[in-house]
Amino acid sequence: MSTNTYIPGAPADEADAPRVVLITGAASGIGHAAARLYTERGHRVVAVDVDKAGLDQIAEEGDAAATLVGDTADDAANEAAVALALDRFGRLDAVVLNAGIGGAGPLEAEGSLARLDRVLAVNVHGVASGIRAAIPALRATGGGAIVATSSVSGLRGDPGTWAYNASKAAIINLVRGLAVDYAAENIRINAIAPGGTVTAMTAAQVSHPVLGPELTARIPVQRWADPHEQAEAIWFLTSPAASYITGVVLPVDGGLSANGGILLEELVAADAVDETRAYSGGTGDRDDFRQHALWLWESVQDVKATITDLIAEGDRVVVYWRIEGIHQGTIFGVPGTGKAFTGNSISTITIQDGKVVRYTVLPDRLGIIKQIGGTPA
Numbered sequence: 001m002s003t004n005t006y007i008p009g010a011p012a013d014e015a016d017a018p019r020v021v022l023i024t025g026a027a028s029g030i031g032h033a034a035a036r037l038y039t040e041r042g043h044r045v046v047a048v049d050v051d052k053a054g055l056d057q058i059a060e061e062g063d064a065a066a067t068l069v070g071d072t073a074d075d076a077a078n079e080a081a082v083a084l085a086l087d088r089f090g091r092l093d094a095v096v097l098n099a100g101i102g103g104a105g106p107l108e109a110e111g112s113l114a115r116l117d118r119v120l121a122v123n124v125h126g127v128a129s130g131i132r133a134a135i136p137a138l139r140a141t142g143g144g145a146i147v148a149t150s151s152v153s154g155l156r157g158d159p160g161t162w163a164y165n166a167s168k169a170a171i172i173n174l175v176r177g178l179a180v181d182y183a184a185e186n187i188r189i190n191a192i193a194p195g196g197t198v199t200a201m202t203a204a205q206v207s208h209p210v211l212g213p214e215l216t217a218r219i220p221v222q223r224w225a226d227p228h229e230q231a232e233a234i235w236f237l238t239s240p241a242a243s244y245i246t247g248v249v250l251p252v253d254g255g256l257s258a259n260g261g262i263l264l265e266e267l268v269a270a271d272a273v274d275e276t277r278a279y280s281g282g283t284g285d286r287d288d289f290r291q292h293a294l295w296l297w298e299s300v301q302d303v304k305a306t307i308t309d310l311i312a313e314g315d316r317v318v319v320y321w322r323i324e325g326i327h328q329g330t331i332f333g334v335p336g337t338g339k340a341f342t343g344n345s346i347s348t349i350t351i352q353d354g355k356v357v358r359y360t361v362l363p364d365r366l367g368i369i370k371q372i373g374g375t376p377a
């Protein structure tokens with residue numbers, strides 16, 4: 001029975017879910033989360049990546065995964081990965097073509113077209129080549145499912161990101177065209193379009209003092225995705241529960257692509273008026289703000305958050321925090337600039353005339369945060 005056989009009423013993971021799954025870009029981020037998810041649910045994985053050290057870690061996690069160091073822009077590497085699946089596990093049921101690279105920079109910059117060629121080679125040629133290599137093995141299994149990782153950046157443009165935008169848009173129509181070609185052979189081909197997801201690729205953006213919060217404010221759910229949330233969407237598309245779905249692109253983006261682009265911060269802040277508390281406990285200058293931040297995160301300790309670091313960098317106060325298993329991010333303020341930001345929009349802190357004037361807890365999924373008690377020291 002192939003992975004496309006729908007069994008009414010059966011949970012996806014107990015029905016005829018994929019048995020042997022090839023995943024590219026499996027050493028990190030979304031691909032790694034997917035590799036984990038499939039092996040934890042009892043399936044076999046062939047993990048492909050250029051990052052040998054990352055693959056070695058996967059190999060240490062048990063024999064459910066076979067690893068291959070290879071560049072997915074190279075046709076021979078994709079063929080070798082399929083051969084490894086057949087050799088080690090005897091079949092291939094699903095393929096997750098997830099390896100990808102970013103490509104930012106102005107069009108007129110030195111070397112920009114060479115960069116474009118490389119981005120297209122990995123992100124587009126790599127996906128086409130991966131599908132081409134896998135088709136005979138999937139056909140031999142009686143059908144299968146392929147998921148490629150596109151991006152919200154394939155649905156529209158981002159500043160300075162034209163090469164990446166082009167490559168991720170190409171994946172979407174590549175998937176549509178090939179889905180049509182192979183549908184009659186019971187091979188389903190779909191794409192996910194992740195929005196901002198916390199991985200190595202986005203670490204610099206997530207932690208950027210200005211860009212991070214600005215990006216978060218544009219995401220309707222007011223937070224970045226965890227890679228596991230992308231992995232679950234991939235899982236769904238390769239499972240029998242998606243047996244009638246082919247040629248689609250599924251945004252997994254917290255509503256980002258549905259958003260017309262208006263910054264949400266104001267709207268959410270208006271909604272959260274009951275949660276807003278005046279901060280009038282001090283002078284609002286840098287040290288005072290630091291105290292306030294400490295108070296805040298000490299309160300959060302009650303809900304098992306830990307401050308991983310708190311630093312005062314020049315005029316900026318940065319608190320790095322984590323709530324185990326739920327959320328992590330930063331909060332920082334820039335006294336004197338009229339504004340303060342928080343990562344992942346747990347809260348906003350407004351500074352006027354160099355003083356913290358209010359602190360707002362956002363009514364997002366972290367209702368737990370609303371348990372914060374006490375008053376500013």
Ligand SMILES: NC(=O)c1ccc[n+]([C@@H]2O[C@H](COP(=O)([O-])OP(=O)(O)OC[C@H]3O[C@@H](n4cnc5c(N)ncnc54)[C@H](O)[C@@H]3O)[C@@H](O)[C@H]2O)c1
Nearest residue numbers: 025028029030049050071072099100151196197199200201
């Ligand atoms: N993180 C996001 O916000 C986001 C959003 C939309 C789309 N995506 C896409 O998700 C996919 C996974 O990215 P991630 O965010 O997990 O980043 P990541 O950097 O954590 O993981 C990407 C992995 O792909 C591997 N890789 C890169 N080029 C390769 C190649 N030529 N051959 C084999 N392996 C290669 C890297 O070594 C790395 O392990 C990418 O296609 C990316 O474009 C990510």
